[in-house]
Amino acid sequence: MLHEPARDSGPDPATAYKTRLGLWMFLFYCVFYAGFVLINVLTGGTVMQSIVLEGMNLAVVYGMGLIVLALVMALIYNHLCTAKERELADAARKEER
Amino acid sequence: MNLHGTPLSIAVFAVFVLAVLYLSFFFARKAKSASGYYAAGGQIHWAVNGISFAGDYLSAASFLGICGMIATLGYDGFLYSVGYLAGWVVALFVVAEPMKRMGKFTFTDAVDAKYDSKGIKLAAAISTLVVSICYLIPQMNGAGSLVEPLLGLPHWVGVVIVGSIVIMIVSTAGMASTTYVQFLKGGLLLIFSTIMVVFLLVRGIGTDPVSLQDASGKKLLFVPQxxxxxxxxxxxxxxxxxxxxxxxxxxxxxxxxxxxxxxxxxxxxxxxxxxxxxxxxxxxxxxxxxxxxxxxxxxxxxxxxxxxxxxxxxxxxxxxxxxxxxxxxxxxxxxxxxxxxxxxxxxxxxxxxxMKPGVKFKVDTLWNKLNFISLMMALFFGTAALPHILIRYYTVPSPACARKSTIVAIAAIGFFYVLTLFMGLGAATNGTVNPADSNMSAPLLAMSFGKVLFALISAIAFATVLGTVAGLIVAASGAVAHDLMDRYGGMNLTETQKVRAGKISAFGVGIVAIILGILFRGINVSFLVGWAFAVAASANLPAIVMLLFWKRTTASGIVASITVGIISALGIILTGPEMFAGPYGRTAAEAWHKLGQPGIISIPLSFLTLVFVSLATQKKAVAARR
Structure with missing residues (x-):
C-alpha cells in the first residue's frame, strides 16, 4: 500500500505562484533572522539582556519568536499555496468542460 | 562519574532494537525496485514524513549536544537551536517543492535534472559523501560514548553495535525501514522530552536541588566551597x-x-x-x-x-x-x-x-563578530542543503506533500528546540551535569526523576543516533551506487542490480563509518557537524538556488560552484584557529588566519563562482543544447 513505485505527480500550474510567494516569504524571514544576528554582533549582548516580556529578556523572546514565526509563516504559506492550487485546478476543470 | 545502565534501560534499549529490526524485515519485501529502496516508493504519508524529518534531523548533536551546551554555557547553546530551526525556513520556501519536482533518488538527481552532465554527477556525489562522512563520524563516536556508561560496554563495542544495526536497517529495506525508524525515534523523542520538561516545571527550582543520589540515598552533588x-x-x-x-x-x-x-x-x-x-x-x-x-x-x-x-x-x-x-x-x-x-x-x-549570549560566542573583536555571523549563516543555509535531509523529499507522492511534510517538520523540530532550553537549564539548576561530559546532561536530568525515565531517555538517546546514522547511510550509499556507479559510471544497472548495488554500498559505507567511529575515539569531533553544515551551505545550496532562480546557470557553473564551495569551506576550516588549537595540538595564534567558521567567505564565493563560470560558458551551453 505504502511502497508502490512513485508516480509522476504531473504538471503543477501553481508552480510560478508558489515559487514567487516562497521567495518573498523567505526574504521576509531573512530580515528578522539577520536582525537577531546583527543585534548580537553590533551591541555585544547588551541589548539582548534587556527585559522585554514577563521577566524574560530580548535574547529569549527573540529566539523563541524566530521559532514561532517560522511555524506561523509556514502555515500561512501552506494556506495560500493550497488555495491557489485549488483555484487553478477548479479553473482547469471548468475549461475542460 | 560512573553511570551504569540499569537492567531496565538495557531492556528498553533491547525492545527498541528488536522493534526496529522487525520493521526492517517487514518492509524488506517491499523494497524490490530502485524506487522502493531509495525513496520508499515515493508513497509515504506527508505527516509520517514530517515526523521522520524530525527523527532524521534531531541528531545526537541536537539532543545531547545542545542540552549539554545550555547546561554549561547558558543561553549560547540555544543559539544553535535557533539557527538549526531557522534553516528549515529555507527548506520550505525555497527547496522543498522544486526538489520533489526535479529529483528522483538523490541530491545529485535534482541538480543534474536539466543538464545530464557527468561533471555535475561526480561533483555532487563527492559533495554528498564529504557532508555525510563529516556528519557520520561524530554520530558513530557519540554512539560509542553513549554505550560506554549506559550499557557498561567498551566504546568500540558501542560503535560496532550501532553500525551493525544500521547496516541491517538500511540494507534490508533502504528508505522504507529508515523512514519508520526515524518516525519512531522522532515521535518518542518529542513525547519523552515533553514529559521531562513537565516534570521539571512541576518540581520547580531551588537552591537545594534533588540532584543524583548513590545507592544509600546520599546526594552526589558537588557543592564547591x-x-x-x-x-x-x-x-x-x-x-x-x-x-x-x-x-x-x-x-x-x-x-x-x-x-x-x-x-x-x-x-x-x-x-x-x-x-x-x-x-x-x-x-x-x-x-x-x-x-x-x-x-x-x-x-x-x-x-x-x-x-x-x-x-x-x-x-x-x-x-x-x-x-x-x-x-x-x-x-x-x-x-x-x-x-x-x-x-x-x-x-x-x-x-x-x-541568559544572554556571549559566553561561548564572544563578539568583542572583528574576527569574533565575523565568526559569529559565519556560524549563523552556515546553520541557516546549511539545513536545506544536507543530502540526507534532501532525499526525504522523494519519499512523498507530490510536491504539495513535500511542502506539508516540511511544515510538520518545522512544528516538531521547533517544539523540540524550545524544549532544549528548558532541559539544558533544568540540568544546570538540578545538579545533573557531568563536568567531564556535558553531553550527558539530558539523560542525567532524566535520572533525577527516577530510573524509568532515565531508562527511556537513554534508549531514546541511542535511538537518536540510529535514526540519523540510517539516514546518512542511505544518502551516502545512494551517492555511491546510484550517482557514481550507475549514472556517472554508465553501468546501466537493472532494477534488481540497482537495489543490490545500493545494499552493498550501504554495507560498505556502514563498515567505513564503524572504522572511523573507532579511530576517532576520544577526539572531540563535534566540529565535524559544523563542517557538514558549512560544506553543505557552501557547495550545495548555491547550486540548488541558482538552478531554480537564474535561467543562465550552466552545468559548468554548477560544477565549479560545488568544487569551489567544498575546497574553500574545508580549506578555511583546516587552516583556521580551531584546528590549530584542537586537533593539530598547536596554538590558535599559529593558524594561517583567525576565521574559524568559513560560511561568510565560502558561501558568497561559491555563488560568485557559479555566476562567473555560467556567464563565461553561455555560448558553449547554448551550442551543446543545439
Whole structure:
C-alpha cells in the first residue's frame, strides 16, 4: 500500500505562484533572522539582556519568536499555496468542460 | 562519574532494537525496485514524513549536544537551536517543492535534472559523501560514548553495535525501514522530552536541588566551597603550585585545586590527572551545577524551592538579575611536576549573564563578530542543503506533500528546540551535569526523576543516533551506487542490480563509518557537524538556488560552484584557529588566519563562482543544447 513505485505527480500550474510567494516569504524571514544576528554582533549582548516580556529578556523572546514565526509563516504559506492550487485546478476543470 | 545502565534501560534499549529490526524485515519485501529502496516508493504519508524529518534531523548533536551546551554555557547553546530551526525556513520556501519536482533518488538527481552532465554527477556525489562522512563520524563516536556508561560496554563495542544495526536497517529495506525508524525515534523523542520538561516545571527550582543520589540515598552533588587564601591558611592548607588563576593546595596529604575569581575569592574545583581523580586513584567526578540564589526570594524561600512553576516563570526566574547560577568550565594546566591536570571549576554568574549570549560566542573583536555571523549563516543555509535531509523529499507522492511534510517538520523540530532550553537549564539548576561530559546532561536530568525515565531517555538517546546514522547511510550509499556507479559510471544497472548495488554500498559505507567511529575515539569531533553544515551551505545550496532562480546557470557553473564551495569551506576550516588549537595540538595564534567558521567567505564565493563560470560558458551551453 505504502511502497508502490512513485508516480509522476504531473504538471503543477501553481508552480510560478508558489515559487514567487516562497521567495518573498523567505526574504521576509531573512530580515528578522539577520536582525537577531546583527543585534548580537553590533551591541555585544547588551541589548539582548534587556527585559522585554514577563521577566524574560530580548535574547529569549527573540529566539523563541524566530521559532514561532517560522511555524506561523509556514502555515500561512501552506494556506495560500493550497488555495491557489485549488483555484487553478477548479479553473482547469471548468475549461475542460 | 560512573553511570551504569540499569537492567531496565538495557531492556528498553533491547525492545527498541528488536522493534526496529522487525520493521526492517517487514518492509524488506517491499523494497524490490530502485524506487522502493531509495525513496520508499515515493508513497509515504506527508505527516509520517514530517515526523521522520524530525527523527532524521534531531541528531545526537541536537539532543545531547545542545542540552549539554545550555547546561554549561547558558543561553549560547540555544543559539544553535535557533539557527538549526531557522534553516528549515529555507527548506520550505525555497527547496522543498522544486526538489520533489526535479529529483528522483538523490541530491545529485535534482541538480543534474536539466543538464545530464557527468561533471555535475561526480561533483555532487563527492559533495554528498564529504557532508555525510563529516556528519557520520561524530554520530558513530557519540554512539560509542553513549554505550560506554549506559550499557557498561567498551566504546568500540558501542560503535560496532550501532553500525551493525544500521547496516541491517538500511540494507534490508533502504528508505522504507529508515523512514519508520526515524518516525519512531522522532515521535518518542518529542513525547519523552515533553514529559521531562513537565516534570521539571512541576518540581520547580531551588537552591537545594534533588540532584543524583548513590545507592544509600546520599546526594552526589558537588557543592564547591568558597574561601580565601587567608582562611585556607588558618585551616592548614599549604599552597603548592600556581597556574594562572588556579592554585593547588595540600592538607594532611590531600590535594585540592581552587580557582581565584575576579574579586580574589577562591572556589573549590574538581580535578583529574591521569587516573587520579579528586586525589583518589580511579576516583570519580561528582555531578555539578546548581542555582545558588533566586531573584525575588529570600535564602530560606530559595532553599525550599519555588514548587510548580510556569514555563515563563521558570525562564523569568533564571533571567532575574539577582539570581546566581554556577556555570562549570574546564581548563588544562600543568602542576608543579609538569603533569597535565584537568580542572573542572565553577563560575558563579548572575541570571542576566546566564541568559544572554556571549559566553561561548564572544563578539568583542572583528574576527569574533565575523565568526559569529559565519556560524549563523552556515546553520541557516546549511539545513536545506544536507543530502540526507534532501532525499526525504522523494519519499512523498507530490510536491504539495513535500511542502506539508516540511511544515510538520518545522512544528516538531521547533517544539523540540524550545524544549532544549528548558532541559539544558533544568540540568544546570538540578545538579545533573557531568563536568567531564556535558553531553550527558539530558539523560542525567532524566535520572533525577527516577530510573524509568532515565531508562527511556537513554534508549531514546541511542535511538537518536540510529535514526540519523540510517539516514546518512542511505544518502551516502545512494551517492555511491546510484550517482557514481550507475549514472556517472554508465553501468546501466537493472532494477534488481540497482537495489543490490545500493545494499552493498550501504554495507560498505556502514563498515567505513564503524572504522572511523573507532579511530576517532576520544577526539572531540563535534566540529565535524559544523563542517557538514558549512560544506553543505557552501557547495550545495548555491547550486540548488541558482538552478531554480537564474535561467543562465550552466552545468559548468554548477560544477565549479560545488568544487569551489567544498575546497574553500574545508580549506578555511583546516587552516583556521580551531584546528590549530584542537586537533593539530598547536596554538590558535599559529593558524594561517583567525576565521574559524568559513560560511561568510565560502558561501558568497561559491555563488560568485557559479555566476562567473555560467556567464563565461553561455555560448558553449547554448551550442551543446543545439
Amino acid at each position: 568558597q574561601s580565601t587564601e587567608a582562611e585556607l591558611a588558618t585551616q592548614g592548607y599549604q599552597p603548592v603550585h600556581k597556574a594562572g588563576e588556579f592554585l593547588k593546595f595540600t592538607r594532611e596529604g590531600e590535594t585540592s585545586w581552587w580557582r581565584r575569581d575576579a574579586q580574589g575569592g577562591l572556589w573549590q574545583a574538581q580535578w583529574a590527572a591521569g587516573d587520579v581523580v579528586n586525589g583518589q586513584v580511579g576516583g570519580l567526578l561528582q555531578p555539578v551545577s546548581r542555582i545558588t540564589a533566586i531573584g525575588g526570594l529570600t535564602a530560606e524561600e530559595a532553599a525550599r524551592g519555588t514548587g510548580p512553576i510556569s514555563p515563563v516563570g521558570f525562564l523569568a526566574s533564571l533571567t532575574h538579575a539577582e539570581t546566581r547560577i554556577e556555570q562549570w568550565h574546564t581548563a588544562k594546566v600543568a602542576d608543579e611536576a609538569g603533569r597535565r591536570t584537568t580542572i573542572y571549576y565553577p563560575k558563579n554568574v548572575s541570571g542576566t549573564d546566564e
